[in-house]
Amino acid sequence: MTSTVGHVLTTAAIDWATELPDAIRVLDWSPQGRLLAIAANGSALVGCADRVTAPMTPDPRDAVWLGERALAVIDPVVGVVTAGFDHDQPLPFWGARRIGTHGGRTVIAGDGRLAALGHPGLDVVPEVIWTGVGVTHACVHIGGSMWAVGGTGGLAVVDVALGCLDTRLELPGVVAVAARGSVGRLAATDLAGSIHVLELRNLHDGVELTGYCDPVRLLSMSPDGRRIVAAADDELTTWDVGDDGIVADEPTAVVAHDATITALGASECGFLSTGDEDGVVHIWSPLLAAQPVASIRLDSEITALAWSRDGNRLALGAVSGELAVADVRAGLVA
Amino acid sequence: MTVLAPETGSTDLVQRFAADPDNLLIASGDTLAAAGLLGLLRVGRAVVVDPDVTSRTPGCECCQVRVDLIDAVRHAVVRRSPARRVVVVVDRAVSSGCDVSTGEDPASDVVTAVHTLQADSEVDRLAHLDGVVVEIDAASVSTRMASGFALWSPQVEAALAIADRIALTGSHLLTPSASVSLTAALDDVNRIGRVVGESASGIEGLVGLDAWREAPLAIDALGVGDAATSRSVSETPTSSRNVAASIETVVLSRVGILDPDATNAWLDRVIAESPGGLLRLQGALRVSTHDARVCIWGSRSAVRSQPETPRSGPFGLTRSECESFVVVVGHNLDRVALSAGFESIEVAS
Numbered sequence: 001m002t003s004t005v006g007h008v009l010t011t012a013a014i015d016w017a018t019e020l021p022d023a024i025r026v027l028d029w030s031p032q033g034r035l036l037a038i039a040a041n042g043s044a045l046v047g048c049a050d051r052v053t054a055p056m057t058p059d060p061r062d063a064v065w066l067g068e069r070a071l072a073v074i075d076p077v078v079g080v081v082t083a084g085f086d087h088d089q090p091l092p093f094w095g096a097r098r099i100g101t102h103g104g105r106t107v108i109a110g111d112g113r114l115a116a117l118g119h120p121g122l123d124v125v126p127e128v129i130w131t132g133v134g135v136t137h138a139c140v141h142i143g144g145s146m147w148a149v150g151g152t153g154g155l156a157v158v159d160v161a162l163g164c165l166d167t168r169l170e171l172p173g174v175v176a177v178a179a180r181g182s183v184g185r186l187a188a189t190d191l192a193g194s195i196h197v198l199e200l201r202n203l204h205d206g207v208e209l210t211g212y213c214d215p216v217r218l219l220s221m222s223p224d225g226r227r228i229v230a231a232a233d234d235e236l237t238t239w240d241v242g243d244d245g246i247v248a249d250e251p252t253a254v255v256a257h258d259a260t261i262t263a264l265g266a267s268e269c270g271f272l273s274t275g276d277e278d279g280v281v282h283i284w285s286p287l288l289a290a291q292p293v294a295s296i297r298l299d300s301e302i303t304a305l306a307w308s309r310d311g312n313r314l315a316l317g318a319v320s321g322e323l324a325v326a327d328v329r330a331g332l333v334a
Numbered sequence: 335m336t337v338l339a340p341e342t343g344s345t346d347l348v349q350r351f352a353a354d355p356d357n358l359l360i361a362s363g364d365t366l367a368a369a370g371l372l373g374l375l376r377v378g379r380a381v382v383v384d385p386d387v388t389s390r391t392p393g394c395e396c397c398q399v400r401v402d403l404i405d406a407v408r409h410a411v412v413r414r415s416p417a418r419r420v421v422v423v424v425d426r427a428v429s430s431g432c433d434v435s436t437g438e439d440p441a442s443d444v445v446t447a448v449h450t451l452q453a454d455s456e457v458d459r460l461a462h463l464d465g466v467v468v469e470i471d472a473a474s475v476s477t478r479m480a481s482g483f484a485l486w487s488p489q490v491e492a493a494l495a496i497a498d499r500i501a502l503t504g505s506h507l508l509t510p511s512a513s514v515s516l517t518a519a520l521d522d523v524n525r526i527g528r529v530v531g532e533s534a535s536g537i538e539g540l541v542g543l544d545a546w547r548e549a550p551l552a553i554d555a556l557g558v559g560d561a562a563t564s565r566s567v568s569e570t571p572t573s574s575r576n577v578a579a580s581i582e583t584v585v586l587s588r589v590g591i592l593d594p595d596a597t598n599a600w601l602d603r604v605i606a607e608s609p610g611g612l613l614r615l616q617g618a619l620r621v622s623t624h625d626a627r628v629c630i631w632g633s634r635s636a637v638r639s640q641p642e643t644p645r646s647g648p649f650g651l652t653r654s655e656c657e658s659f660v661v662v663v664g665h666n667l668d669r670v671a672l673s674a675g676f677e678s679i680e681v682a683s
Contacts, residue, residue: 022414040413041378058376059409077363077375077382095384111384135386135402152388152401173388173401191390191399214455215390233455260459277459303412321414 010331012283012294012314017324018049024317026073027306030065035315037304037323038063038073045323046071046083057081057090062099066106074099080108091126098139100147105160109139109149116160127163131156138174138188142200143181148188150174155188155196157203167203171196176219178266183225185241189216195230199245207247209239218274220266222286231261231274238289252289256282265305265314271328273314275302281316283328293331298322335407335420335451335461336541339444339493341469342426345369347501350537351421352379357541358417360406365423379417381406385425385441390453396610396634398440399450404457411460419541420461422447426490444468444493445613445633452546453636465498465543466527470520472505476512479519488580491523495581495663496614496633498527498545505531525583526614526661546616546631547640581613582667586660586676593680594621600675605635607671608664617660618642622682627658 022041029035037045042055044063057075065071070084079093095111108115108126112134115126133151142148145161155174157167173191180186184200193212199205209228218231228239228247237251256274263275270286279300282292296316304317314326340347348369351357359371359380366372366380374380386402389395403422410420424447440446444466451463468490475485486494494500500520505513520529530539597619605612612634618627627642662672 023412040409058378059381061409134388135384135405137401137405152386170392172390172392173399191388191401193390217456301412319412319414 010293012296012326012328014324014326016049020045020321020323022321023319024304024323025060026063027304027315027317028064029306029308030068031309032068033308036063036065036071039321061097064099064101066101072099074108097136100139100141102141107147107160109136114149114158129158129163131158132168138177140177140179142179142186148177148179148186150177150188169203175215175217178219178221180221180225185225187221187228189219191215197247218264220264222270223268229272231264233260254290263302263305265307267307267311269311273305275305277301279318296326335422336464337422337424337447337466339424339468341471344469347469348423354537356418357421358410359421359423361423362425365425381410387440398446399453400447403450404454407457407461443489449634449636452632452638463546465545466496467499467501467540468493468497469501472502472516473507476508476516479515485519491581492613494523497524498543499540500527500529502529503532581665584662584667584669584672586673588658589656590681591656592619592621592658593682594623596680597621600679611665614663619658620656
């Protein structure tokens with residue numbers, strides 16, 4: 001997608017659609033643009049619409065591509081279930097909630113622990129690091145070998161190369177985390193309804209953004225780290241952050257949907273997608289904050305949204321199991 | 335959603351709930367294992383939780399929520415064909431988080447679970463609390479009563495106080511006088527719910543209660559459902575009974591169309607003045623902004639509301655269009671102040 005002066009004529013058209021046996025829980029794109037979709041009953045769509053597996057696990061919570069030919073699904077009871085490797089036995093990990101991969105390492109977080117594994121091919125005995133954050137709700141890569149893990153006990157920054165906990169902040173129950181390692185910035189929401197904006201060089205000196213009645217579960221940060229977007233109820237709020245890390249006093253707020261926003265996805269090109277409980281998906285341009293530049297509708301509540309790495313394709317999942325992939329073309333006219 | 339608090343070590347009630355294919359259980363792994371129900375996980379009829387309590391405001395006990403429940407309810411309900419009913423099992427077993435001096439453990443606290451289900455907007459969007467069922471072993475309580483011991487821990491007492499149904503097991507083992515004493519003790523603690531014996535083998539009478547989002551039907555049993563009763567009425571535990579309960583139930587009623595702002599201000603004061611002690615708040619308020627009465631319900635610091643749905647309840651209440659009721663269950667309630675405050679709400683002009 002090319003950078004333009006405006007995105008008013010952006011189009012989003014569904015390329016293909018299919019239906020999985022249960023609500024879509026997780027969507028992930030491989031580096032080369034293969035789609036992974038996990039349904040609530042554990043079934044997985046791998047690569048294309050006609051390739052749906054039997055249930056891999058009874059209660060999948062997160063999933064990720066490990067390269068182009070392997071994938072991992074995690075379940076709080078079963079642990080880590082992989083496909084595409086020689087061994088097919090689950091790797092036990094009680095309470096596993098989040099999985100991520102970067103730079104040849106795969107991390108699994110949950111229940112106050114973070115396990116670091118090499119890939120391709122999962123180690124039989126992973127290196128386990130205690131995070132101390134209790135039940136884990138968020139795990140994101142924040143640059144180099146550093147990962148941020150958020151949970152009931154607060155926020156922890158872990159160095160998986162050294163195998164140790166770097167920093168831990170006591171926040172009242174971290175719900176969501178967004179980070180941009182390239183600019184050294186991290187944002188975390190807590191149960192009290194605050195957003196904490198932290199600079200990675202000094203995590204103990206952050207800014208707390210308030211004004212939300214309920215915990216913010218949908219959070220994203222623009223690729224340049226200068227916009228933090230939170231979705232709460234039917235509203236999108238955008239906080240501008242200066243080069244010096246100073247956050248604007250007031251956010252820009254827009255009533256984005258007619259119903260509660262239930263999913264949020266940010267592309268590497270700056271586009272944002274939001275989905276609501278009525279099945280409406282809006283696409284938002286960073287250049288036009290007041291109104292969506294394109295919209296799509298599915299038949300039921302949107303449960304997951306994911307942009308391909310090149311930002312040209314958007315995968316949409318709904319509670320009915322409906323799964324669609326839309327081609328998104330940025331408009332050229334301001 | 336039904337919150338079920340089984341007796342320690344008892345699996346019968348959990349198994350009865352699990353036998354209904356309309357139910358999905360949210361329970362700890364230990365509970366499911368003890369009841370022989372781990373297989374429900376594989377077929378998507380159970381979700382395992384590990385109690386995870388934290389406070390939305392650091393250090394504030396009344397803001398404690400069980401984060402694991404929020405997560406579990408979301409995953410249980412956001413399904414293509416969700417279960418008709420979600421049963422949240424709150425174990426009474428003492429965990430490592432138990433305060434040895436008081437016997438209180440937020441992880442096994444029914445009030446914390448109920449507060450969580452009402453305080454979280456996401457859970458409120460996805461499902462609503464139907465009723466609270468607490469199981470009591472009649473023989474065990476009767477033995478403690480005869481021995482002069484405390485009948486139950488403060489935490490169990492709080493659970494009983496807000497229960498919509500108290501499932502009594504082993505009551506056939508009691509003598510008639512012991513049975514009367516036990517019933518009296520339960521009456522002292524709970525003035526809203528109903529005691530259910532063990533004759534039924536299923537879960538009839540324990541589900542489909544819709545006891546939290548509507549006006550409290552059992553209010554009639556307290557003798558204030560008559561439209562002619564226009565004064566505030568307070569109910570206190572009777573001291574002549576075997577047990578002096580430490581939890582009070584205050585029932586307020588009045589006639590007149592209330593000013594909404596003044597009503598909100600009074601509710602705010604009630605919550606602010608007794609946040610930790612407020613176990614259950616429920617009522618139906620006639621305010622000038624709505625044609626129907628507005629039902630309110632909540633616990634601790636969480637209160638929700640919605641317009642009343644017209645219906646005829648099992649108690650056959652006669653509901654005057656201008657009657658407002660509020661039932662407050664809690665610790666250390668200032669009955670006089672509550673009554674005076676309710677009476678002082680301005681009538682809409």
